[in-house]
Amino acid sequence: MLRMSADHLDWVEGGVAAQLGDLDAAGLRRRLRLLQRDSVGLVTLDGGTVVNFSSNDYLGLAVSDQLKQAMVEAVSRHGVGSGASRLVCGNMECHEALEAALAEFKGTEAALSFSTGHAVAVGVLPALCGAGDTIVLDKLSHASLIDGARLSGATLRIFPHNNLEKLERMLVAIRAKNAKGRILVVTESVFSMDGDAAPLAALVELKDRHGAWLLVDEAHAFGILGPQGRGLVAGLRLEKRVELQMGTLSKAAGVSGGYVAASREVIDLLINRARSLIYSTAPPPAVAATAAAAVAMIGGGEGDRRRERLWANRAHLLSLLPELDADLVMAAIVPVMIGGEREAVAAAEQLMEAGFFAPAIRYPTVARSQARLRVTLSALHELVEIEGLVGCLRRHMV
The missing domain is CATH 3.90.1150.10 (Aspartate Aminotransferase, domain 1)
Incomplete structure (x- = not known):
């Protein structure tokens, strides 16, 4: 029988239990x-x-008869698991078909799918930015984006929510201090807890003026806003001016997974450097096939x-x-x-x-x-x- 040491018991009772008690007292225990x-x-x-x-x-797609049938047929054809990471032997036709559908839907040269939206953020940001670069996030950006920025090793800066005047002052200061470093501005198109939108048109003008790139998380706009539900970026006709569009397939699409849509070169770099893609088993092929069916439904x-x-x-x-x-x-x-x-x-x-x-x-x-x-x-x-x-x-x- 496994016996815990006295030190381990002390750590559990004095540390974990105390932290749980603090959460209870603050009304924050979940x-x-x-x-x-x-x-x-x-x-x-x-x-x-x-x-x-x-x-x-x-959109209620998670319980739609069409997607249920698509999943059943895909499981029958592809099985239930991918067997390995995408770069080993887990890359299947349905993964690439989903990415082609996403690229066309988002108006970009290419797209790359991940197992979750969180995996997109913690894979993409460290792959593109590092020491000597700066990532500037809206204060209300999703926790996964903050996690990805911290993992990158880049300098992390936060601007007040949707405050473009403050953001511009920060960009000026960053450029004055580090003329050669890359700057990536990160925001959501629709913010997950407040339901408001980023001023994307003005953000694009601002990042262009200061030589920065822009990553827009379309998680809560995908499938809902813009023509055919293609998102707020498409609704404002900014597809060619936003370097990185990311999102999830677990909300309006009703399935699971995440994606980033960008240029072909950026996607090729991410295939080689995004650790959450390289070191994760590929999403189940039936999930990818069903997600592709969801994208077709959303756009029709x-x-x-x-x-x-x-x-x-x-x-x-x-x-x-x-x-x-x-x-x-x-x-x-x-x-x-x-x-x-x-x-x-x-x-x-x-x-x-x-x-x-x-x-x-x-x-x-x-x-x-x-x-x-x-x-x-x-x-x-x-x-x-x-x-x-x-x-x-x-x-x-x-």
């Missing part, structure tokens, strides 16, 4: 919830049936119909909450500000009791005392469900 899908619009969560207003499956008539339904749901929610600034809610994310962490958790629990799941988002995901309920809309929601949610929300809005 736990995994067991979810089961009951029907198209309902889920069972911790034993209760609720309407899910927390999913990033904005079915995607148009689902986006129309999503935007109708968004308009209905905002009409019931006129105090929210509709101009700031660019996609399907509607933050309902609460403030305190404990208060946000209590509000989420009361919503659960009423039959609605909208999670409490707390530090460190957002700043302290900026806790909120994060409401996400789907093409699958019914108007009556939105009306019921709003009735409950009004009791908690600050």
Whole structure:
């Protein structure tokens, strides 16, 4: 029988237990919830049936019959695993077909797919930047982008959210100090916790003026914004001026994985230097094939119909909450500000009791005392469900 040493027991009881106690005291301890899908619009969560207003499956493709069938057929044809990394023997026809579809969809020369969106960020940033370079991130950039920037060894700078005046002063100072180093500006097109958008047109002008590159994370715009759901970059016709477009296939596409779309040379370099690609088993071939089917759906008539339904749901929610600034809610994310962490958790629990799941988002995901309920809309929601949610929300809005 395995016996733990006294030192190990002391470390667990005095270290781990104490840290968990601190999280409890601050109202920040999290736990995994067991979810089961009951029907198209309902889920069972911790034993209760609720309407899910927390999913990033904005178009409802994760439960679509078309993608279910695509997955079944792909498993039958390709099996369930890739067997190795892409550079060993795991690179299959469906991976390359997905990347060709993504490149065409995003208006770039090439694309590269990864197992997750997080793997994209921690692979791409260190592959392109290092010592002597500078990565400048919007303060509200996703944690994966911050992780990737830290791993790169480049100098890391943060500019206040969407503050282009401050960003320009930083770029001037960086260029004056280091004329030869590369500068990469990093932002999201739609920010995951606030639902607002980056001023991409102005950002492009700014980075061009100072000789920088721009990486735009389209995770929450892919499939939703722009022509055929091709994202905010395409919506602003900036495909040829944004060096790096990254995103995920786990939100509007309804599957899993991540991608980066860029020039052919950049993609070739990433194949050789992105560690999260080189040292990871390739995504299951059936997942890649299903993701390609999702991209085709998003860009076709079915995607148009689902986006129309999503935007109708968004308009209905905002009409019931006129105090929210509709101009700031660019996609399907509607933050309902609460403030305190404990208060946000209590509000989420009361919503659960009423039959609605909208999670409490707390530090460190957002700043302290900026806790909120994060409401996400789907093409699958019914108007009556939105009306019921709003009735409950009004009791908690600050």
